[in-house]
Amino acid sequence: MRCNETTRKRLASWFGQWAKPLRQHLALRGRLSPADADDVAQEVFLRLLRYERSELVSHPQAYLFKIAANVLAEWSTRARWKQPHASEWLGDLTDERDPAHEFARTDEHSTMRSAIAGLPGRAREILRLHYEEGLTHESIARQLGITRRIVKRDLIRAYAELRASIGAPTAAAASAVSRSTA
């Protein structure tokens, strides 16, 4: 059994709305430090409060990502005004093939790989079946001979553990620094 493709696609497209300005912002600033990310979240939070609840309830994720995208886009614009010369290379940097971007990706990738490798065996296998093979909780449970609830719980724990060990993927470097100074 495959995962609900439409749900996945919709989630991905909503996320994509936010991912693009995020990538541009990262290209400009090198990275989104945890403090910056919190500032963005603070602003998103305030804007969420201004909406009617009933409106948000229709598509909460779409609103969340759209608002986050707007906040970031505004930030980037402001940053461009502050650093006029930066706008010249902004366009180039949004290109996926940019070496700096590639470097960030490789760096991110190895952080990601070691974080995943550090998970307990079962959790890692569940993640792989879910993301690589696109299996539902139900199918994973059947394949591993465990209950759906355990699959769900392992996934939640795996996310929380990955979050703790790498911060946010794009803030990996920043969180590594803050960890070593803590």
Place this chain on the structure above:
Amino acid sequence: MNTGTPNAEERRRVAAEQAAAWLVALREDRLSAHERGEFVDWLRESPVHVAEMLRISQLDQALAEFGDWTALPAATPTPDNVVQLLPGPSRPAARRPRFAGLTRAIAAGLAIVVVAGGGWLALREQGTVVRTQLAERREMILADGSAVSIAPLSELRIRYTADRRSIELRKGHAHFDVTHDARRPFVVDAGTATVQAVGTSFDVERAPGSVRVTVVEGRVAVTQQEKGATGSVPSPATVPARVMLGANEEIVVPSQAPMTAVVHQVNAPAQAAWTTGSLVFEDETVAEVVRRFNLHNQAQIRILDPELAARRISGTFRASDPESFIAFIHATSASPAGDRSVILVEPHSR
């Protein structure tokens, strides 16, 4: 430099876990309007929630783009804490057996029980006995894939036969995630009550005067045991032979009185949150909250003010962080005496 940060960090950790749970729900399920409403309310509760939701979404995206699964060292689907239920002679195993002892035991042809964490357990012909100490929570995966989470200060006996999966909850509190096997019912005997499940998730707590059963998922049948009802022999007219419980339903079976068919509606996932290290309280007395914290920690909270003990509170805490609860009490106490009304006693000073 660290003043105040543990609480902020703790809040962030809890928020990250909640965000992870939302991500799992968003990826897999079609959320109802009610659930979407809960998601919105949660997001609008705190900027930390928004931050963690955005971060976990980034992680989700990174996982979707991660193409290197095969390059990882081979993952064994068998977890570390699997209990192999092997037949063997009656022999108590030493706490944290040393490697030499293990080797000798293997050489002697004795059955080996593999279990993670502290505590000790005895392997007997009639099953495996597991005991947990104060502040010790343990999770075990049984031979059939069912999982049992054991709260501190609990004792249970696990015995699997060809036609029955039997668990005897001798004392304390445990949570069961049962794999489906219609031919082999899963039965928890908690003295006063027995709980039978086929494939489900439920919580059983054995207290001195009663047994509480809460169902998170699926259905179970609860039966009151005659042997538990000493003294008053319940008349057949008032005793329901069996009560069926569904998701988010709870029943309390008293040991000294006939069970009534009164089933409460509860937030079962919150009741079972202890299995992941959280304590969730909804309109609970401070005395009860403290009892729970003390079970999960060596450091013991003492409440010096009876008025405070009777106060009702709601909240989510890390079971391993009694300081956060004390800070919560101080923050919500209006009286200046609040500072001295609750103290934390470290184990060495007891």
